[in-house]
Amino acid sequence: MSGQELLFLLSGLKWTLALSAVGFVTGAVFGLLIALLRTSPNAITAKIAEYYIAVFQGTPLLMQLFVVYFGLPLLGLKLDAWIAVAIGFTLHASAYLGEIWRGAIQAVPRGQTEAANALALSYWPRMKDIILPQALRISLPATVGFLVQLIKGTSLAALVGFIELSLAGKFIANQTFRPLIVYSVVGLLYFIICWPLSLYGTRLERKFAATSR
Amino acid sequence: MTVTLEVAQSSSPTSASVPMIVMEHVEKWYGQFKALSDIDLTVRTGEKIVLCGPSGSGKSTLIRCINHLEAYNKGRITVGGKVLGDDPKIIDAIRREVGMVFQQFNLFPHMTVLQNCTLSPMRTRGLDKKAAEAIARRLLDRVRILDQADKYPAQLSGGQQQRVAIARALCMEPKVMLFDEPTSALDPEMVKEVLDTMISLAEDGMTMICVTHEMGFARQVADRVIFMAAGEIIEEGHPKDFFTAPRHERTRAFLGEILRHH
Numbered sequence: 001m002s003g004q005e006l007l008f009l010l011s012g013l014k015w016t017l018a019l020s021a022v023g024f025v026t027g028a029v030f031g032l033l034i035a036l037l038r039t040s041p042n043a044i045t046a047k048i049a050e051y052y053i054a055v056f057q058g059t060p061l062l063m064q065l066f067v068v069y070f071g072l073p074l075l076g077l078k079l080d081a082w083i084a085v086a087i088g089f090t091l092h093a094s095a096y097l098g099e100i101w102r103g104a105i106q107a108v109p110r111g112q113t114e115a116a117n118a119l120a121l122s123y124w125p126r127m128k129d130i131i132l133p134q135a136l137r138i139s140l141p142a143t144v145g146f147l148v149q150l151i152k153g154t155s156l157a158a159l160v161g162f163i164e165l166s167l168a169g170k171f172i173a174n175q176t177f178r179p180l181i182v183y184s185v186v187g188l189l190y191f192i193i194c195w196p197l198s199l200y201g202t203r204l205e206r207k208f209a210a211t212s213r
Numbered sequence: 214m215t216v217t218l219e220v221a222q223s224s225s226p227t228s229a230s231v232p233m234i235v236m237e238h239v240e241k242w243y244g245q246f247k248a249l250s251d252i253d254l255t256v257r258t259g260e261k262i263v264l265c266g267p268s269g270s271g272k273s274t275l276i277r278c279i280n281h282l283e284a285y286n287k288g289r290i291t292v293g294g295k296v297l298g299d300d301p302k303i304i305d306a307i308r309r310e311v312g313m314v315f316q317q318f319n320l321f322p323h324m325t326v327l328q329n330c331t332l333s334p335m336r337t338r339g340l341d342k343k344a345a346e347a348i349a350r351r352l353l354d355r356v357r358i359l360d361q362a363d364k365y366p367a368q369l370s371g372g373q374q375q376r377v378a379i380a381r382a383l384c385m386e387p388k389v390m391l392f393d394e395p396t397s398a399l400d401p402e403m404v405k406e407v408l409d410t411m412i413s414l415a416e417d418g419m420t421m422i423c424v425t426h427e428m429g430f431a432r433q434v435a436d437r438v439i440f441m442a443a444g445e446i447i448e449e450g451h452p453k454d455f456f457t458a459p460r461h462e463r464t465r466a467f468l469g470e471i472l473r474h475h
């Protein structure tokens with residue numbers, strides 16, 4: 001594999017990371033909203049958030065990408081592949097993070113909400129200052145775990161022609177006729193990114209288990 | 214049942230005549246289960262009430278209705294002259310005047326002792342950080358825990374945590390304090406420090422309702438002891454009469470139980 005081919009793989013890696021980052025960050029913003037709606041005392045918004053989560057958790061990510069990429073143009077919205085997959089991953093991540101954080105919010109002991117209520121704190125300060133900081137801590141291992149899944153999941157974007165790491169690998173493999181070497185390098189790149197994150201997640205989990213005993 | 218006491222102990226006739234809390238025919242249901250039944254209770258300003266009764270008799274439910282941690286279903290509750298209903302503004306106003314201390318402390322674990330005490334005064338009373346911290350330091354000093362102000366709750370003993378919880382409630386400068394079994398989760402050697410704090414609060418004239426089975430505390434500070442069973446107020450009286458001559462069989466049985474365990 002030449003230096004130029006390796007550079008091409010690295011530019012694929014760059015897009016994998018960019019897509020992961022955009023999906024995760026915008027997914028986190030909307031995911032927080034979903035989690036708050038899902039746990040809100042308003043039965044209607046809670047139901048809407050529940051269905052949103054159910055739809056995105058109950059269908060394959062690939063179908064979601066196809067719907068955004070092929071479906072939205074049918075409605076007259078012509079989208080760049082990059083924008084389409086970014087939207088697809090944002091929707092996907094917001095549903096999963098929303099569900100993870102819903103669980104975390106509900107795992108904060110009831111006494112915390114009661115103490116906040118007794119102190120006359122209204123919804124926003126109660127959430128922002130008391131519940132969410134504790135929920136975030138509880139959810140951290142699962143959140144990191146989801147980020148790892150998301151990074152690996154970006155390879156599905158290849159199927160709508162978005163040139164990220166795995167599709168870049170396919171091009172180089174076809175060009176060099178050395179799929180074994182090329183895909184090994186591709187796999188190694190994924191591993192270098194994901195493994196430390198996984199370790200970090202496991203460590204957080206152990207730390208959390210130790211302090212919550 | 215009438216609850217206005219004829220004994221006027223307070224020297225100030227105006228404050229003695231103004232009831233702080235009035236509960237009239239209050240009923241509370243959890244689904245099909247009636248947790249409070251026809252509760253009538255008037256608490257005068259400065260009065261100290263001890264509420265006792267077997268587990269599940271509705272003591273927590275009763276005091277939690279006063280600050281609307283539980284909504285009541287029938288009757289009427291008035292706190293500081295305001296009728297407690299569904300209006301969030303009134304609920305908030307009442308909560309700002311009613312402090313509560315829980316069995317499990319419920320301190321905010323991710324905040325220091327000082328932050329626990331300043332959060333609500335800053336958020337709900339519009340105090341700036343400096344003013345809120347000044348109040349917090351004064352009250353932490355009062356419960357004798359000022360030296361721990363920068364620690365986290367998990368670094369404190371149970372008794373210390375409960376004193377912080379009392380200071381946190383006092384930082385709102387409430388007119389009433391509700392205590393829900395504040396010493397039940399404590400190791401025996403820490404009970405006294407919390408009771409002493411409550412006694413000093415009582416001596417300063419705070420209006421208090423304390424759910425507790427600490428009968429020594431009741432004898433020392435209570436103006437009235439109220440006995441509940443199965444969601445009803447069965448009997449009430451001055452601690453002297455209540456402990457020496459309980460009128461109802463259930464009260465006698467309960468007191469017998471308590472004395473055997475202490």
Ligand SMILES: Nc1ncnc2c1ncn2[C@@H]1O[C@H](COP(=O)(O)OP(=O)(O)O)[C@@H](O)[C@H]1O
Pocket residue numbers: 243246248266267268269270271272273274275
């Ligand atoms: N959230 C709730 N849902 C259903 N039942 C409840 C709830 N809270 C309390 N109860 C019931 O109401 C009764 C009174 O409870 P509580 O006020 O906690 O009693 P106490 O404080 O005297 O031990 C108990 O039988 C309890 O099981």
Ligand SMILES: [Mg+2]
Pocket residue numbers: 272273274393394
């Ligand atoms: Mg109770």
